[in-house]
Amino acid sequence: MKYIRPYWDTALALLLLWCIMNGSFGLSTLISGSIASLITVIMVRLLFSNNDHVKNYRVPLYLFLWFFFVLIYQIIKSAISTVISISKNNIDPVIIELDTSINNHWFQCLVANSITLTPGTVTIDKTDHHLVILWLYPTTHDKKAQAGAIFGPFERILKRGDNY
8 A cells, every 4th residue: 555655646547547448437447447557556666666766757647637738739730730831842851959958857758759749840869958859840940949849838848847
């Protein structure tokens, strides 16, 4: 039980995901989901218990939900922009190197993966605060404006939880 108490919100989120994916909130689904959630939380905690940075992998629930909705919005917005750029034959792929101001390595990985999920950009490499990104249709050559256009929304949200 000592492994589960600090992670009740994770277990609850996993249970909710289990019920949604099963399409039922019936008693049997809740029981099997609770068991699966508890086993998952215990196994992850046991596997990463020797890691001193295990607390760095936690994201506050409100921040995660906010980040998720912004990510979905950015994917849709970027998909529309990419389709328009491709249809106008306005593609000029460029590899750019940008630095993120986020200190938490887990959050840096979330930003890098979010960049790759949005159409038109792919994170090629991540080293500490340094990201190498392939951008299909650059809109500016200014580094600060590039950073704002590519990972600005993600970075603004994750900076709030950087010291969590």
